[in-house]
Amino acid sequence: MNYYELTCTVYLLNNIYFDKVNEEIGNHINRSMLLDNDLSNVHKRKGYKYYVFDTLYPRESDKTYKGGRVYIFRIRSIDKELISKIKNVITKDISGNLKILSTELKTHKNIFVTELYNVTPAVLTIDNRFWVKGDSLELLERRIQENLIKKYQDYYGENIETKESFIQGIELRNNKAIGLRYKSIRLMGNKFRILVKEDDISQKLAFMTLGTGLLEKNSSNGMGFCIGK
Template identity: 45%
Template sequence: MNFVELTVTVMLKRNIFFADSGYIIGKNINKAMLLDKDLKELHPKKEYKHYVFNSFYPLEKDKIYKSDKLYIFKIRGLNFEFMEKIKICLQRLESNDFKVISVAASQVKQRHINELYTVTPVIITIDNKPWLQGEDLEIFKNRVEANLEKKYKDFFNEDINIQGRFIKRLKFKNRMPMYFNYKGIKLLANKVSIEVQDDEEAQKIAFMAMAVGVGEKNSAIGAGFCSGK
């Protein structure tokens, strides 16, 4: 299994608050998709898009990304054709938020993963409400595993069963809930580290998680973007 990683260099046209960055990047990726006939048809569909992105880098101490300054963000995805089209569309994008300076593509090959760490917070909801620390941890774990299992089955069109067999240990990296601003509401989220089981199926899922994200709203606001150790 391989995935494609795009490194996008942009110059901001205005100041952007950190909690708004996920929505703004996602909005511009969606706008870029409208420049391609096939991606334009995919955009409105309510289905897994199988890509994820992180936020602007470098980070800013005051949590405000600055106008006229260069930043990078990364987009990862499993579908090579889709990612090539996104690359081309981003290079043609006209945005009020940033100017795209360059887009570089690379392939990432599957490797052994001991631990996943969410670079952007992960969103898990229960009955359309955010899961918060202090609630049933097993429900959180089950939702994470079920979500990844569904993504795997949807993309590869083959069954895999990782319920209770993927997460070895899980630790939260934040005390208070983190959040994304999204269409006038705050989506609460948590940063976590996940120690991964060592069997073949768990390793497949761990690598896929790096390509498509953990939890919900991966392609909408870049939630659940992971690094692996």
């Protein structure tokens, strides 16, 4: 298994508050994908898109990213063809607040993962609302597991049969849910530290998390972008 990471260097045309940044990046990626027939079909279809992106770096202490400054963000995918095509078109869109100056694509081979941290909030929808502190951790773990198994089986066409969670332990890293704008709503998510078991299936699911993101809204709003240790 590999995942592929596209680092984009971007010039910001106008100030953007932090809770709008991921929507801005997502809109730029979406507009770019419409410039390629294959990517346009991916964008329009329902189901998993198999990519995730993070937010702008370096972070701004006042939470406002500044017009006239240069930042970077990353896009990850387990699909080499998909992310290579995105690389080819992402500099062509000039209609938004982001001007992509350069891109660099790297391959990350399968690594042994002991811990996962999501650097953008992870979103879980339950009963038409968002999971928040105080809700069931057992439900959270189960939904994380189910989501990753579905992604893995859908992409690789290989069944995963296990009754055991790949999660050895999970820690909530924020006191209040973190809200990011998406269309007319605010997505409320959380940041987690996840301890990963050592067996083969657990490692496959952990690596899938790095390549596609944790839980929901990965490709639309960059939610659940993870780093591993």
